[in-house]
Amino acid sequence: MRTLDQLSPGQRGVVHSLQGDSMMHQRIQEMGVIEGAEVEVVRLAPLGDPIEISVCGYFLSLRKSEAALISIDEDDAPSGA
Amino acid sequence: MSIHFALVGNPNVGKTTLFNALTGLSHVTGNYPGVTVERKSGAMRLNGNTANVIDLPGTYSLAARSPDEMIVADVLLGQQEGEEPVDVVLAVIDATNLERNLYLVSQLRELGKPLVVALNMMDLADRREIKIDVAVMAEALGVPVVPICAHKGHGVSELLQALTEIAHDVSGIYSGGPLWPDELRHEWESLREELNGLSAKIGHEIHPMEAFRILVDKGGYAEERMAATLEDGFISRLEERRTRAGSGASLAGLEARGRYAWIHEIVRRGVLKPSERVTTMSDRIDAVLTHKVGGTVVFALLMVVVFQAIYSWAGPLMDLIDGGVGWVGNMVGSRMPDGVLQSLVVDGIITGVGSVLIFLPQILILMACVAVLEDCGYMARAAFLMDRLLSRCGLSGQSFIPLLSSFACAIPGVMATRTIADRRDRFTTMLVAPLMSCSARLPVYVLMIAAFVPDERILGGLIGVQGATLFAMYCIGIAVAVPIAWILKRTLLKGETPPFLLELPSYKWPQPRVVAGKVYRQGKEFLRRAGTIIFAITVIVWALAYFPHSASIEQQFEAERTALTTLLPEGAELEDAIADIDNREAAEHLNNSFFARGGHLIEPLVKPLGWDWRIGVSALASFPAREVVVATLGTIFALGSDVDEESESLKATMNAATWPDGSPLFTVPVALSIMVFFALCCQCGATLAVIRRETQSWRWPAFTFAYMTVLAYVAALIVYQGAVALGLGSA
Numbered sequence: 105m106r107t108l109d110q111l112s113p114g115q116r117g118v119v120h121s122l123q124g125d126s127m128m129h130q131r132i133q134e135m136g137v138i139e140g141a142e143v144e145v146v147r148l149a150p151l152g153d154p155i156e157i158s159v160c161g162y163f164l165s166l167r168k169s170e171a172a173l174i175s176i177d178e179d180d181a182p183s184g185a
Numbered sequence: 186m187s188i189h190f191a192l193v194g195n196p197n198v199g200k201t202t203l204f205n206a207l208t209g210l211s212h213v214t215g216n217y218p219g220v221t222v223e224r225k226s227g228a229m230r231l232n233g234n235t236a237n238v239i240d241l242p243g244t245y246s247l248a249a250r251s252p253d254e255m256i257v258a259d260v261l262l263g264q265q266e267g268e269e270p271v272d273v274v275l276a277v278i279d280a281t282n283l284e285r286n287l288y289l290v291s292q293l294r295e296l297g298k299p300l301v302v303a304l305n306m307m308d309l310a311d312r313r314e315i316k317i318d319v320a321v322m323a324e325a326l327g328v329p330v331v332p333i334c335a336h337k338g339h340g341v342s343e344l345l346q347a348l349t350e351i352a353h354d355v356s357g358i359y360s361g362g363p364l365w366p367d368e369l370r371h372e373w374e375s376l377r378e379e380l381n382g383l384s385a386k387i388g389h390e391i392h393p394m395e396a397f398r399i400l401v402d403k404g405g406y407a408e409e410r411m412a413a414t415l416e417d418g419f420i421s422r423l424e425e426r427r428t429r430a431g432s433g434a435s436l437a438g439l440e441a442r443g444r445y446a447w448i449h450e451i452v453r454r455g456v457l458k459p460s461e462r463v464t465t466m467s468d469r470i471d472a473v474l475t476h477k478v479g480g481t482v483v484f485a486l487l488m489v490v491v492f493q494a495i496y497s498w499a500g501p502l503m504d505l506i507d508g509g510v511g512w513v514g515n516m517v518g519s520r521m522p523d524g525v526l527q528s529l530v531v532d533g534i535i536t537g538v539g540s541v542l543i544f545l546p547q548i549l550i551l552m553a554c555v556a557v558l559e560d561c562g563y564m565a566r567a568a569f570l571m572d573r574l575l576s577r578c579g580l581s582g583q584s585f586i587p588l589l590s591s592f593a594c595a596i597p598g599v600m601a602t603r604t605i606a607d608r609r610d611r612f613t614t615m616l617v618a619p620l621m622s623c624s625a626r627l628p629v630y631v632l633m634i635a636a637f638v639p640d641e642r643i644l645g646g647l648i649g650v651q652g653a654t655l656f657a658m659y660c661i662g663i664a665v666a667v668p669i670a671w672i673l674k675r676t677l678l679k680g681e682t683p684p685f686l687l688e689l690p691s692y693k694w695p696q697p698r699v700v701a702g703k704v705y706r707q708g709k710e711f712l713r714r715a716g717t718i719i720f721a722i723t724v725i726v727w728a729l730a731y732f733p734h735s736a737s738i739e740q741q742f743e744a745e746r747t748a749l750t751t752l753l754p755e756g757a758e759l760e761d762a763i764a765d766i767d768n769r770e771a772a773e774h775l776n777n778s779f780f781a782r783g784g785h786l787i788e789p790l791v792k793p794l795g796w797d798w799r800i801g802v803s804a805l806a807s808f809p810a811r812e813v814v815v816a817t818l819g820t821i822f823a824l825g826s827d828v829d830e831e832s833e834s835l836k837a838t839m840n841a842a843t844w845p846d847g848s849p850l851f852t853v854p855v856a857l858s859i860m861v862f863f864a865l866c867c868q869c870g871a872t873l874a875v876i877r878r879e880t881q882s883w884r885w886p887a888f889t890f891a892y893m894t895v896l897a898y899v900a901a902l903i904v905y906q907g908a909v910a911l912g913l914g915s916a
Binding site: 127139156 | 250689
């Protein structure tokens with residue numbers, strides 16, 4: 105299973121789990137990135153980091169190191185055009 | 186009897202726009218004691234009575250990690266020192282972002298206070314084809330929900346209507362809400378009982394919401410604050426409760442899932458959204474602005490514009506102020522008899538006021554740029570683009586604009602750090618901002634380089650030594666700032682690295698009223714807080730340079746003048762000769778002043794830097810405001826204070842200056858050490874005053890002054906000794 109930082113722009117999936125229990129975890133879950141939430145990677149910043157995802161109907165940016173804590177169940181279907 | 190409302194909501198939902206619509210121009214800004222969060226309140230008319238509105242900082246959740254973040258919860262619970270209890274909570278939510286916004290609303294319901302929800306951005310929701318059944322939502326939430334469009338003013342009268350009708354019927358909010366597992370409920374209730382048993386020690390009764398936060402927020406501020414009041418053993422008991430409450434699972438996760446499950450149900454019933462998100466103009470703009478190439482280009486251009494605005498466009502305005510102050514000074518001075526009072530009023534007070542006002546153009550311009558960028562939504566993108574670069578230095582993308590602005594002037598740069606949410610990042614950015622070589626340092630560089638750095642080209646004619654030296658001075662600041670930021674983050678400002686979770690809001694047209702309001706408030710705050718300190722410093726500096734004013738020196742030069750007037754006829758030659766006498770008198774007075782005594786005193790200290798007491802005095806005199814250094818050098822070398830960095834006579838005089846033994850005073854190593862010292866030293870009382878204002882403490886500006894002075898001294902020492910050792914002194 106891949107983590108969110110490993111996905112490329114356009115790829116989407118469902119949050120499977122979040123490793124750990126720090127402030128970061130609380131914040132990120134408050135923002136809607138919880139188990140079962142649908143997320144899609146929209147783009148990477150020009151320098152490769154941070155990444156921008158769409159979740160809960162809005163756009164959120166987070167660092168790859170933070171995204172690495174989120175495991176994703178990916179869609180098998182190819183992402184829409 | 187006035188009612189107290191509290192405006193709460195996520196950032197970027199238009200809370201400020203609504204606040205302005207409700208309170209007009211009556212706002213008051215200030216601070217909450219002990220924290221660096223800004224306090225905004227105002228008054229509005231409701232039903233013929235006055236109501237007070239407090240605009241709480243935007244937040245996504247009531248869970249707090251620091252005193253700054255706890256403000257919202259404390260004010261709402263009536264636990265904030267100096268604050269009236271809140272009668273009605275007015276939650277502003279974004280109709281295009283319902284799920285995340287309702288998270289906070291679900292927590293607000295648990296306060297047990299009358300709650301009204303203002304559903305803002307209905308126009309945007311229309312454009313996204315989002316249809317909301319307000320009645321269903323109101324029924325599910327158990328509170329009145331009023332659709333509004335704050336920036337167009339729609340729905341505001343209905344909102345006021347709902348606020349007057351609110352009565353104090355809170356029955357609706359006690360029903361429904363997220364479902365919590367039994368274990369969690371049990372431990373929550375039991376914790377509350379335990380704490381209420383200790384209420385004598387704690388000082389107040391524990392609200393269920395506070396107990397919930399203490400239980401769920403592992404390592405949070407609610408827990409930290411409670412643990413500080415109670416004895417040891419509390420934390421370990423709390424940990425045991427947590428394990429039982431969550432059956433081993435993370436409580437934060439449980440809370441988030443519980444609340445969102447409840448929210449999804451409401452949204453499912455009451456909201457109709459298109460299956461695929463409608464691409465709006467905002468999305469299309471974003472595709473360009475965050476594009477790898479296009480986005481970076483636009484970003485660079487925007488930054489150039491912002492920088493130029495502060496650096497160049499402020500110039501004419503500053504000159505205007507300078508001229509105005511000078512004119513007033515001359516006018517007043519000519520109407521007063523010569524003497525200490527005249528000098529105090531003209532050189533002390535009027536100059537003091539001028540030295541405060543001169544910063545206004547740069548501050549207002551930068552604040553306007555920042556407000557526009559923030560309001561339109563671009564700030565978040567700027568942080569997004571720059572984060573990688575800055576996180577390598579221990580900062581975050583949000584530090585970019587403040588630091589860039591500091592290359593023009595650190596004062597607005599430090600004020601701009603308010604946009605940085607995390608306290609540690611904000612403080613670190615403020616503490617390294619003065620290291621960015623600001624525009625006031627440029628005259629020093631220009632003078633020293635033009636006078637002492639050879640105008641040669643190296644590397645086969647590719648690089649000019651003078652230009653390279655100038656560039657190097659700018660780089661020194663950055664090169665030093667990086668390790669300093671890194672060290673600060675690991676020592677004084679240690680703590681958990683905050684997550685870089687940044688919402689990228691939709692783009693919107695910046696609202697002139699919001700922008701103007703922000704700029705006006707920042708300017709006023711600057712004048713009030715920093716202005717008084719800067720003014721005080723200027724007067725003290727005046728006193729140190731004036732006293733002890735020797736009457737015998739005055740008489741001596743007056744005699745010279747009289748003698749000269751009898752010798753020479755009126756005309757240009759006489760005027761020049763008189764001007765020369767005036768300059769030499771000014772030099773004598775300065776040499777006799779407390780400042781100069783200080784310079785002589787520290788001469789042994791500055792000799793290893795290659796300086797003599799005259800350079801020492803100039804550096805000392807520059808501590809409050811480095812821009813006076815060239816004028817001070819001019820005065821000391823008897824050329825009068827009107828010289829600037831281009832002055833040929835100053836350069837010539839400096840070239841000819843010697844030590845008592847005849848060896849040249851200004852050599853290349855000395856010039857380098859002077860430049861390096863000025864590059865790294867915090868010689869700006871105004872910056873320190875603003876840091877004091879932003880950090881609400883004298884510790885931080887004192888620390889900034891101390892560390893930069895030490896840094897500057899050591900670096901200047903190394904540069905001087907190194908340059909001499911390398912044989913540059915013989916040039």
